[in-house]
Amino acid sequence: MGLISDGTTIFDAGALDSGLAKGAMTFMKKLTASSSATLSFVHGSGGVDFSTHKEYMFTFNNIHGATEDAEFNFQGSIDAGSNYNVAITSTAFQANQTEGASTFFGYNGSWDLAQGTGYQVLFNNLDADNDECLGGSLHLFNPSSTTFAKHFISRISGVTSADAAQDDYRAGYFNNTSDIDAIQFKMSSGNIDAGDICLYGIA
Numbered sequence: 401m402g403l404i405s406d407g408t409t410i411f412d413a414g415a416l417d418s419g420l421a422k423g424a425m426t427f428m429k430k431l432t433a434s435s436s437a438t439l440s441f442v443h444g445s446g447g448v449d450f451s452t453h454k455e456y457m458f459t460f461n462n463i464h465g466a467t468e469d470a471e472f473n474f475q476g477s478i479d480a481g482s483n484y485n486v487a488i489t490s491t492a493f494q495a496n497q498t499e500g501a502s503t504f505f506g507y508n509g510s511w512d513l514a515q516g517t518g519y520q521v522l523f524n525n526l527d528a529d530n531d532e533c534l535g536g537s538l539h540l541f542n543p544s545s546t547t548f549a550k551h552f553i554s555r556i557s558g559v560t561s562a563d564a565a566q567d568d569y570r571a572g573y574f575n576n577t578s579d580i581d582a583i584q585f586k587m588s589s590g591n592i593d594a595g596d597i598c599l600y601g602i603a
Contacts, residue, residue: 425457426601433592435466441599442481443581450581451544453601458538458583460556460597467590468528469561471511473519474538476550476574477582484584485517490572492521496564511568515575519586523568525560526587533595534558536568543580549573550580 429447431439441458443450450456463472475484492511497503511521523534536556543550554570574580585597 422603424603426453426603428599428601430596430598432596433463433594435591435593437591438584438586439592439597440481440582440584441597442477444480448599449601450579453603454542455602456540456543457600457602458540458585458597459600460534460536460538461595462533462535463526463558463595463597464533464593465526465528465587465590466593467587469525470528470590471521471588472523472526472534472556472558472585472592473521473588474583474585475519476543476580477584478576478578478580481582481584484519484582486580487515487517487575488513488520488572489515489575490520490570492568492570494566494568496560496562496566498562498564500563502564511570513572519588520570520572521588522554522570523556523558523566525562525566527559527561527563528590528593529559532559540580540583546577546579548577549575 441448476486477484478486490513493507495505511524526534534556538554541551551573556568558566560566
């Protein structure tokens with residue numbers, strides 16, 4: 401008699417399953433910013449493989465911009481990073497509260513795209529003070545598919561130039577049936593002064 405946990409066979413007839421557990425994360429690559437204009441993850445480079453998993457997660461840790469009020473952005477590529485201009489349709493909402501107790505919650509059309517080929521804003525108006533930064537994650541689903549659009553979801557917490565705690569959500573899709581083989585992050589102005597981005601494949 402076998403042992404099954406959450407739909408995954410752990411062992412059967414005395415044989416231990418050697419596969420990854422459902423939801424297991426495989427670390428692929430870490431990029432650390434140091435006054436970096438861009439941080440790019442390219443399929444086939446430095447352990448990055450966008451063909452082995454159906455879901456990928458990027459984590460953002462202590463991302464600090466060099467320029468006040470800059471936006472933290474990303475885009476995908478279908479030609480191994482030669483161009484980052486895939487059509488994106490997305491939606492955006494956010495919640496924030498300033499240190500002076502002014503609040504906002506709702507949809508923000510300033511940060512969504514409708515078949516836009518520019519960079520998707522993940523966090524806006526980042527404070528560039530020495531002690532401010534952002535952190536969060538971006539999930540990308542089945543980027544190697546050549547049948548379907550490729551969806552993404554992000555959630556980022558950071559401090560804005562208005563001294564507000566801001567919680568930014570983005571969701572959308574790359575409207576292209578070519579495989580996404582590179583992802584790039586950058587600020588709308590200035591460099592990514594510090595911080596790191598890690599990439600994981602999720603089983």
